[in-house]
Amino acid sequence: MELKPATVSLSALAHEGRLSVFRMLVQAGDAGVAAGDIARQMEVSPSTLSANLNILSHAGLIDSRRDGRSIIYTANYDNMRGLLAFLMEDCCGGAPEICGPLAKIASQSCEAEGHAC
Amino acid sequence: MELKPATVSLSALAHEGRLSVFRMLVQAGDAGVAAGDIARQMEVSPSTLSANLNILSHAGLIDSRRDGRSIIYTANYDNMRGLLAFLMEDCCGGAPEICGPLAKIASQSCEAEGHAC
DNA sequence: CGTATGTTTCAACTAAGTTGGAAATATGGA
DNA sequence: TCCATATTTCCAACTTAGTTGAAACATACG
Secondary structure, rough: OHHHHHHHHHHHOHHHHHHHHHHHHHHHHHHHEEHHHHHHHHHOOHHHHHHHHHHHOOOOOEEEEEEEEEEEEEHHHHHHHHHHHHHHHHHHHHOOOOOHHHHHHHHHHHOOOOOOO | OOHHHHHHHHHOOHHHHHHHHHHHHHHHHHHHHHEEEEEEEEOOOOOOOOHHHHHHOOOEEEEHHHHHHHEEEEEHEEEEEEEHHHHHHHHHHHHHHHHHHHHHHHHHHHHHHHOOO
């Protein structure tokens, strides 16, 4: 990833409401969550949510599909991975000591959930 | 890390100028870079740079110390690690498959530099 | 059809971020 | 002390982001 798209993604996540939505979608997995359900859980107006979903979507962090009357939003894991990788590459280039602990955190997080990574 | 400080850090990084400065400092390591040198390399006015360094500093992403007439800025690796860990924990909770590749990227990045992580 | 439900778009407003010049502060050296 | 250098603070203008309600659009169902 380059500098510009990285700032677009970072600024999409740099908002409490959007970061919360994004976390919700990441945790929801491929099943995703309908816009209306997100709005109810987050207690935010539909139009505000829609604007914020649009920002996350343009940043490539989430995708959407229609299911009947609802629109289901899902996290885009590939692009999220790209952003994290960009930040980590950055780090490791000049400061390798930061990589070890991060790799460990990633592994531990997975093991704690009982997953093989 | 909690939601609020995470958004503060993310929004500090969500700016091309600040992200560039931050990368420069991360790559400079503990030696850091003087404010004036940053301004010259980035071709930005001293007052603009100062404002942006202040934002990064308040977000906890960088530190500063005085050296003669210059003020040397350095990346704060602990807090950077905290932010990345926060984003990765997020990810791994609902989507463990993302952790593996990330851990691998971290390791590879270190190995490429010839470091033992 | 007509109506209810789910979501987005629009326009207006408010709040926040960004910038550079001038002045202020701090340090070092003649 | 006086001046040059390094950086920050203050300020005013500008730009961008965020929120809201009302209206529009899309789908489902009787």
